[in-house]
Structure formats: C-alpha cells, structure tokens
Amino acid sequence: AQSVTQPDIHITVSEGASLELRCNYSYGATPYLFWYVQSPGQGLQLLLKYFSGDTLVQGIKGFEAEFKRSQSSFNLRKPSVHWSDAAEYFCAVAVGGSARQLTFGSGTQLTVLP
Amino acid sequence: ETGVTQTPRHLVMGMTNKKSLKCEQHLGHNAMYWYKQSAKKPLELMFVYSLEERVENNSVPSRFSPECPNSSHLFLHLHTLQPEDSALYLCASSHGGPGELFFGEGSRLTVL
Numbered sequence: 001a002q003s004v005t006q007p008d009i010h011i012t013v014s015e016g017a018s019l020e021l022r023c024n025y026s027y028g029a030t031p032y033l034f035w036y037v038q039s040p041g042q043g044l045q046l047l048l049k050y051f052s053g054d055t056l057v058q059g060i061k062g063f064e065a066e067f068k069r070s071q072s073s074f075n076l077r078k079p080s081v082h083w084s085d086a087a088e089y090f091c092a093v094a095v096g097g098s099a100r101q102l103t104f105g106s107g108t109q110l111t112v113l114p
Numbered sequence: 115e116t117g118v119t120q121t122p123r124h125l126v127m128g129m130t131n132k133k134s135l136k137c138e139q140h141l142g143h144n145a146m147y148w149y150k151q152s153a154k155k156p157l158e159l160m161f162v163y164s165l166e167e168r169v170e171n172n173s174v175p176s177r178f179s180p181e182c183p184n185s186s187h188l189f190l191h192l193h194t195l196q197p198e199d200s201a202l203y204l205c206a207s208s209h210g211g212p213g214e215l216f217f218g219e220g221s222r223l224t225v226l
Contacts, residue, residue, distance in 0.1 A: 004156070032212040036215075041219065042219055042220075043118070043204055043206075043217030043218050043219045043220055044157075044204070044206075044215070044217040045217070046214045046215065049214065051212065090157065094212045101159055101162060101169065102157075102159065102215065103156075103159075104156045104157040105156060106154070106155065106156045107156070
C-alpha cells in the first residue's frame with residue numbers, strides 16, 4: 001500500500017524567510033502527487049499537483065514543488081513566506097485505476113513569526 | 115451558492131443518538147467523498163461515490179452509513195457513535211480522473 005510521510009510536524013519561520021516542507025512517498029510507480037493547505041476552521045485547498053512532465057511545478061500563492069524520483073520526494077517550497085501562509089500543509093498521493101483515492105500525510109503545521 | 119457546503123458545521127450528540135451530516139456540491143462534479151480528520155492523524159478516506167464506483171474503507175465501522183441520492187448530495191448517517199468518533203468530517207467533490215478535490219469546511223462532531 002502507498003504511504004506518505006511528512007517528517008516535520010511543526011515548522012516555524014520568520015516572515016520573509018524561505019520555506020521548504022518535506023514529503024516522501026512510498027509506492028512502486030510514480031503516483032500522482034498533491035499539496036493541500038488547510039487554514040484554521042477551513043477545508044483543504046489544493047496548492048499544486050504533479051502528474052508527469054516537468055518535475056518542478058508551480059502552484060497558487062507563490063508555492064512550487066519539485067518531484068525527485070530518486071528520492072521519492074515531493075517537497076514544497078516558497079521563496080518568501082507571508083504571515084497569511086500560516087496554516088497546516090498536507091502532502092497527498094493518488095493511485096489506482098481512477099486515482100480518485102488520495103492518501104494524505106499527517107500534515108505540517110506552519111507558524112510564521114512577524 | 116458555489117462550492118461544497120456542509121451542514122451542520124458543529125454537532126454534539128450522545129452515544130445513543132441518530133444524526134446525519136449533509137454535503138452538497140454546486141460544481142457539477144461527478145464524485146463525492148467523506149474524509150475523517152482526527153487530531154494528530156492523517157486524513158482518513160471513509161467513502162467515495164462516483165459514476166464508476168462506490169468505494170468503502172473497510173476499516174470504517176458500520177455505525178457510519180453513507181447515502182448518495184444523486185451526484186450533488188451526499189449524507190453520512192450516524193448512529194450509536196463512540197467518543198473516539200469525535201472528529202472533523204470533511205466532504206469533498208471532484209470531476210474526472212486524478213485531480214483536484216474541492217473540500218467543504220467540515221462538520222465538527224463531538225460525541226459525549
């Protein structure tokens with residue numbers, strides 16, 4: 001069965017600093033990969049996704065992620081964090097014929113210091 | 115209205131009650147999902163309804179019963195729940211194959 005690991009439960013950065021959130025997956029083939037964000041009291045919102053092609057994908061809100069097959073990783077990055085980026089971030093993979101079933105990581109809580 | 119709407123947003127129930135959570139999507143999507151979000155745990159897929167399939171997570175207890183009368187509405191019927199069922203229940207919808215899930219804001223359930 002596929003699995004997703006987000007090694008960092010909680011990350012704190014200062015506003016304006018760069019950010020990298022780690023995600024590793026375990027699956028026999030290249031899965032479909034996603035990053036979602038959840039603000040307090042809200043549902044999840046898709047930031048970006050990778051299906052194939054260019055391994056560096058751009059998303060909304062200035063986020064990007066890079067797929068590295070050799071490392072089974074799909075890390076999320078942002079060059080300069082804004083206070084409004086404080087939220088919980090979830091990495092997810094989708095597998096299967098219809099690939100409708102997402103498996104989520106445990107999430108990384110991001111705190112942004114002024 | 116647009117998006118995915120869940121009601122109620124908050125629900126407190128006793129272990130002997132019967133209640134239902136409702137989800138409605140106005141996006142024209144053809145698949146709907148229930149996820150359970152508990153503190154310190156990954157989101158758990160409970161049920162998927164689509165034109166092609168209905169998927170159930172075998173680990174979901176029978177005290178949770180889904181109903182999908184049409185492609186726009188999804189219910190989660192709850193009966194004789196346990197305190198450990200307290201969680202945020204998220205509904206989502208999608209269209210087509212692998213792609214974006216649109217989530218509602220969730221129903222926060224507390225079982226006393």
